[in-house]
Every structure is written in structure tokens, then in C-alpha cells.
Amino acid sequence: MVETSLGITTGALAQRLGVSPTTVRSWEQRYGIGPAIRADGKHRRWSPSDVAMLEEMCRLTASGIPPAEAARAARSDRREPAGIGKELAAPVLSDSDPSPGRKPAGGGGLPLGDVRQECRGLARAAVRLDAPAMETLLEQVISDFGLVTAWEEVMVPTLHAVGRKWESSDDRYVEVEHLLSWQVSTALRRAAIASAGRQSAPVLLACVPSEPHTLPLEALAAGLSERGIATLMFGGAVPAEALDAAVRRCGPAAVVLWSQARSTASYALARHVAGMTFGLRGARTAPLVLLAGPGWAGRTPDSGMLRPRGLREALDSITRIYGEPPPEPERRSVADEPEPLGMDRSPTSSRTASRP
Structure with a gap:
């Protein structure tokens, strides 16, 4: 320069x-x-x-x-x-007194609504395609508020806002959505690596066949690592045969199956996994199966299965498997409890949900 x-x-x-x-x-x-x-x-x-x-x-x-x-x-x-x-100096105009034809920037033009300050900061950085700023902010909110609050109150609302903007603007903002999704994914993976899980029966995380959306599972993996629980992430669209082989080889304490849409949710596959046993003869055990995501809605889980309604509930359910009480709720810096944003209200983004 x-x-x-x-x-x-x-x-x-x-x-x-x-x-x-x-x-x-x-x-x-x-x-x-x-x-x-x-x-x-x-x-x-x-x-x-x-x-x-x-x-x-x-x-x-x-x-x-x-x-x-x-x-x-x-x-x-x-x-x-x-x-x-x-x-x-040029005349100063505040957000409360915008110049003609202009509206306050808010979250960089994204439909955010009533959200916390860090969410608006992430939205502005995303619209600017400012990857370093997004990286710094995501790392900071995870450090300050913990993984669950960072996911529910900063990452998910911003991803939702980008998805809504994309759907209402004739496919504009796709580059914003892709970069934001990548930065969120990177932050979650770094959080998981920074909190290495203990050596024990792991939790296996996989999307069901034909389901490519992985970000909510990445958030769960990071949250489990934060609690010291080992995970094996198999990612999107895992074939049934591969899932069967993985469960038999690693003997997981729990298997989390993510389904974004009812068209991908396979109860036959879930029942098969829940019925699998492993270990020494006479002391065989079976994994707990968690049906995560909106695709499983509308049906009562069978024996050996749970259907968590959010990230925090999934983390607490898995923590109990290891005989430990869930940690105390994270402190929030906002007075009013926000509407729950969890695994059943997953973000609409390129790495999490295809456009309808």
C-alpha cells in the first residue's frame, strides 16, 4: 500500500x-x-x-x-x-436522526428485532464481510458467556436474520450467509478443540442420510467438549451402513441423530441404532439415542430414545449419562429471559438448512 x-x-x-x-x-x-x-x-x-x-x-x-x-x-x-x-468536520447525524432516504443501520440492514448488542455487532461485521471482526467477536462471546448462551443469543439470531434477508431479497446476501456460517463453524470447532473431552465412551454425532445441515451438531459438540465429554463428529448425510459400522466400532454412550426436515427423519434407523448392543457378553449395553432437530417433531420417542428441545436440554441429558449433575445455568447479562432458541429452531443458512 x-x-x-x-x-x-x-x-x-x-x-x-x-x-x-x-x-x-x-x-x-x-x-x-x-x-x-x-x-x-x-x-x-x-x-x-x-x-x-x-x-x-x-x-x-x-x-x-x-x-x-x-x-x-x-x-x-x-x-x-x-x-x-x-x-x-462534516455535520454529524445520529441514528435517531437519519439523513433523508436513510434508515438507522441497526444490524447492518438485517431483520434482527430485539437482540443483544453482540448479535448486532456480528450482523454488521457479516454484512461488511469482515471475517477478522467476526472471528474476534465470536471468540469473545464464547469466552464471556459460555457456549450455550453464545449459540442461542448471538449465533442463531444472526444466522436466522441472514436467512430471512436472503429469502426476501431475490437471492442476495448469499455471500454474507456463507461467510457467516463458515465463521460460526470455525468458532465452534475451535471451542471444541480448546476443551478436549475426557477419555471415556464418546458421544457419536451424525446427520441422518440425506441430511447435510451440520451447524447445530457442531454447537452440541463444542458444548459437550466444554463439559469434558468426548465426541465423535461424523457430520452431514451419514449413510445408514456407515452409521451402523461406526456405532459397533466405537461403542458410544449416546448417539445424536440430527434431522432438519421430516422428509429425512427415519424412525426405522433410530430404532435400529437404539437396539444395537456392544461390550462383553453378559454385560452388553446399548447407546442412548437423542433425536435432535425439527425433523423428529410430532412423534413420541420410543424406549431408549430422547427428543431434546434445545441445546441446553441435549447437553444436560447427555451429561447425566456420565453420572454427573448438569452445571449451574450460565449467567446472563440481560434481565429478561429471551425466547428459547435451540436445536428445534435451527438457523437457516448454507451449512444448516437449504432454502425451502
Whole structure:
């Protein structure tokens, strides 16, 4: 990147920040967060202090701070060159007083509704295709709130919002949905690796045949690892023969079968797995089968099966198999309990659900 004594261009700055030049210009127009000096009286040139100011705004918005508030904070931190007064700044418009034809950014234009601040930050980073910001924010919410709360109150609402936006905008935002799904998947896998499960009979996680949607299972795998329970993730669309072989070879304490739609839910397969036994003759055991996902709705599970209605319930049910009480509920930073978002309300995204 070429920098002159007068600074860098808007295009170079946008590339450095990972946003579009249009976004940078709109921030300048709307929030008064433009360059302190213009070359030849009109051409934008961004000095090192200007760049630091924009980098700080990106960091703040990615953490969920509303853009207008982030801009005010970023401007207050800028050290303006001597002789440059505030009269050079563009008029500042707050989110409560948008310019004509504009609406408050909220979650980057996604239909989020009443969600927590971190969810809005993730949505804004997703719309900007800002992978580093998404990675940082997801890692932070898992660390701060625990896997279950991060999944139910940040990841799932954002994935749902992207799915709704995709369905209502003639296949636009597909790139946002794909990148967000990948970043969520990466964060969940890192969480699972960071919390290695103990050496014991594992939990086998698999999607039923013809079911490719894996993200909810990845969340469950991470949650089990967080509780010290070993897992074997077989992923999407596992053939019945392969599932049978896997169960016989590893002798799992539990088998979780994910089905997103009723068309893929196979009770015959579930009954077969629940009836499998292994171990020494005279002391054989069978796995507990958990029917996870909305595909299993509308039917009472047979003996040896459970149908958890959410991530937390699935984690608690499996934890009890190992003779340990479930952990205390995670502390929430919001006063009101949100509507449950769990495995039966799985996200609509490329790695979790096909478009209807």
C-alpha cells in the first residue's frame, strides 16, 4: 500500500479496513468521521491518525456499539493536527436522526428485532464481510458467556436474520450467509478443540442420510467438549451402513441423530441404532439415542430414545449419562429471559438448512 506525506486514498483505506469505499464515504457524510486534511482542497487523503480513527470505529461497531456512538468515541480519540479545527468536520447525524432516504443501520440492514448488542455487532461485521471482526467477536462471546448462551443469543439470531434477508431479497446476501456460517463453524470447532473431552465412551454425532445441515451438531459438540465429554463428529448425510459400522466400532454412550426436515427423519434407523448392543457378553449395553432437530417433531420417542428441545436440554441429558449433575445455568447479562432458541429452531443458512 502506497502512502504519501498527505496520507492514503479512500480506496486504499477501504481495502485496509476490509470495507467498501462507499461505506467509508457514507461514514464521513453521516457521522462526520472524515479526513482532517484534503489534498488540493478536495481530494480525500487519510492521515495515520485518520486511519487509526476508522480502525477504532470498525472495532467498536464489530463489538456491537451503534455506529453513531462508535463514531463519536472514535472521533474523541483522534489527535487532530495543530490548526485544524472542528469546523472542517462534516455535520454529524445520529441514528435517531437519519439523513433523508436513510434508515438507522441497526444490524447492518438485517431483520434482527430485539437482540443483544453482540448479535448486532456480528450482523454488521457479516454484512461488511469482515471475517477478522467476526472471528474476534465470536471468540469473545464464547469466552464471556459460555457456549450455550453464545449459540442461542448471538449465533442463531444472526444466522436466522441472514436467512430471512436472503429469502426476501431475490437471492442476495448469499455471500454474507456463507461467510457467516463458515465463521460460526470455525468458532465452534475451535471451542471444541480448546476443551478436549475426557477419555471415556464418546458421544457419536451424525446427520441422518440425506441430511447435510451440520451447524447445530457442531454447537452440541463444542458444548459437550466444554463439559469434558468426548465426541465423535461424523457430520452431514451419514449413510445408514456407515452409521451402523461406526456405532459397533466405537461403542458410544449416546448417539445424536440430527434431522432438519421430516422428509429425512427415519424412525426405522433410530430404532435400529437404539437396539444395537456392544461390550462383553453378559454385560452388553446399548447407546442412548437423542433425536435432535425439527425433523423428529410430532412423534413420541420410543424406549431408549430422547427428543431434546434445545441445546441446553441435549447437553444436560447427555451429561447425566456420565453420572454427573448438569452445571449451574450460565449467567446472563440481560434481565429478561429471551425466547428459547435451540436445536428445534435451527438457523437457516448454507451449512444448516437449504432454502425451502
